[in-house]
Amino acid sequence: xxxxxxxxxxxxxxxxxxxxxxxxxxxxxxxxxxxxxxxxxxxxxxxxxxxxxxxxxxxxxxxxxxxxxxxxxxxxxxxxxxxxxxxxxxxxxxxxxxxxxxxxxxxxxxxxxxxxxxxxxxxxxxxxxxxxxxxxxxxxxxxxxxxxxxxxxxxxxxxxxxxxxxxxxxxxxxxxxxxxxxxxxxxxxxxxxxxxxxxxxxxxxxxxxxxxxxxxxxxxxxxxxxxxxxxxxxxxxxxxxxxxxxxxxxxxxxxxxxxxxxxxxxxxxxxxxxxxxxxxxxxxxxxxxxxxxxx
Amino acid sequence: xxxxxxxxxxxxxxxxxxxxxxxxxxxxxxxxxxxxxxxxxxxxxxxxxxxxxxxxxxxxxxxxxxxxxxxxxxxxxxxxxxxxxxxxxxxxxxxxxxxxxxxxxxxxxxxxxxxxxxxxxxxxxxxxxx
Numbered sequence: 001x002x003x004x005x006x007x008x009x010x011x012x013x014x015x016x017x018x019x020x021x022x023x024x025x026x027x028x029x030x031x032x033x034x035x036x037x038x039x040x041x042x043x044x045x046x047x048x049x050x051x052x053x054x055x056x057x058x059x060x061x062x063x064x065x066x067x068x069x070x071x072x073x074x075x076x077x078x079x080x081x082x083x084x085x086x087x088x089x090x091x092x093x094x095x096x097x098x099x100x101x102x103x104x105x106x107x108x109x110x111x112x113x114x115x116x117x118x119x120x121x122x123x124x125x126x127x128x129x130x131x132x133x134x135x136x137x138x139x140x141x142x143x144x145x146x147x148x149x150x151x152x153x154x155x156x157x158x159x160x161x162x163x164x165x166x167x168x169x170x171x172x173x174x175x176x177x178x179x180x181x182x183x184x185x186x187x188x189x190x191x192x193x194x195x196x197x198x199x200x201x202x203x204x205x206x207x208x209x210x211x212x213x214x215x216x217x218x219x220x221x222x223x224x225x226x227x228x229x230x231x232x233x234x235x236x237x238x239x240x241x242x243x244x245x246x247x248x249x250x251x252x253x254x255x256x257x258x259x260x261x262x263x264x265x266x267x268x269x270x271x272x273x274x275x276x277x278x279x280x281x282x283x284x285x286x287x288x289x290x291x292x293x294x295x
Numbered sequence: 296x297x298x299x300x301x302x303x304x305x306x307x308x309x310x311x312x313x314x315x316x317x318x319x320x321x322x323x324x325x326x327x328x329x330x331x332x333x334x335x336x337x338x339x340x341x342x343x344x345x346x347x348x349x350x351x352x353x354x355x356x357x358x359x360x361x362x363x364x365x366x367x368x369x370x371x372x373x374x375x376x377x378x379x380x381x382x383x384x385x386x387x388x389x390x391x392x393x394x395x396x397x398x399x400x401x402x403x404x405x406x407x408x409x410x411x412x413x414x415x416x417x418x419x420x421x422x423x424x425x
Contacts, residue, residue: 077388078387083350
């Protein structure tokens with residue numbers, strides 16, 4: 001899987017040029033085109049009682065974004081990169097999906113969204129919405145935690161959390177495509193506590209051994225591509241344990257497959273990819289399962 | 296009918312501005328909102344001049360200019376680059392692409408940085424195609 005074109009979705013305060021620069025390492029994996037997208041929240045300029053449509057505000061926001069993008073584009077053009085830009089008024093998820101389809105982007109990069117729990121319950125999570133509607137991976141970028149170099153080289157030490165789902169298997173293939181920029185992959189599987197609760201020691205050990213065997217196979221497939229890999233088994237709540245594993249392995253990025261649940265299901269029971277993407281301090285690369293075109 | 300001029304810009308306000316200047320000065324404007332659309336129109340309409348933006352979706356003016364100048368049929372079409380991107384960055388981008396083995400292309404004869412006054416645009420168009 002090659003990443004030729006990247007859609008960089010920014011509101012500027014959470015995702016700046018520094019973040020973009022750290023992604024330019026992907027040029028060694030065939031990145032040649034960056035498309036910027038800035039979405040002006042419709043509610044900021046929409047028709048409001050007593051105010052009407054705030055045309056002046058829309059122009060101000062568009063021009064402010066344009067000035068920043070011109071500066072960024074000049075720097076990228078000068079290195080021979082191809083650059084495009086969209087400044088749109090609308091809803092974030094819908095505009096990201098539109099731009100991704102129009103451009104044929106291979107990777108979408110977004111910052112962490114800041115919706116409250118109540119907002120997420122009623123309007124859903126942007127990350128969930130994107131994963132459900134896109135067939136390309138989504139990288140949720142975060143500011144580097146203090147004292148780490150995660151931002152400088154985000155793909156150097158990825159931690160792949162696998163449950164051997166189709167999306168997890170696609171994640172393996174995706175990481176193999178980045179072999180030129182990966183130093184070492186950490187592969188982790190979290191055994192659900194409930195699976196071994198009340199079971200015998202033998203059953204618990206069997207679950208552990210099975211996981212180790214499958215992880216060893218995954219590591220071997222990375223090693224065959226020339227990517228050093230190590231495996232770990234954790235037990236407990238998947239979200240907590242993946243985050244803990246990332247800290248203990250000094251990962252630069254968490255990678256996980258994401259099988260999109262129906263939005264109403266997710267609002268009530270949540271999802272590990274969404275929780276990691278929105279709550280972990282680590283940048284998170286979410287890989288959706290392969291989607292086949294429907295006739 | 297006046298000389299044909301293709302205006303390539305993703306911003307409809309800029310297209311309207313340029314088209315108005317062109318019409319007021321006796322030219323016939325055509326419009327394209329991105330590089331791909333522009334290339335199709337160029338082949339169909341054979342314009343005398345192209346007014347080209349740089350930062351656009353789908354295909355930038357940097358790549359379109361390069362395509363134009365390496366196309367046997369289109370390389371003699373005059374071009375005015377009209378963009379918010381500084382001329383130096385445009386030239387450096389062409390230089391970088393040439394270094395990556397894509398071959399050198401001539402510098403644009405006319406380069407205007409946005410915002411531009413109507414009089415300046417009209418004068419430059421006149422210099423380019425009379």
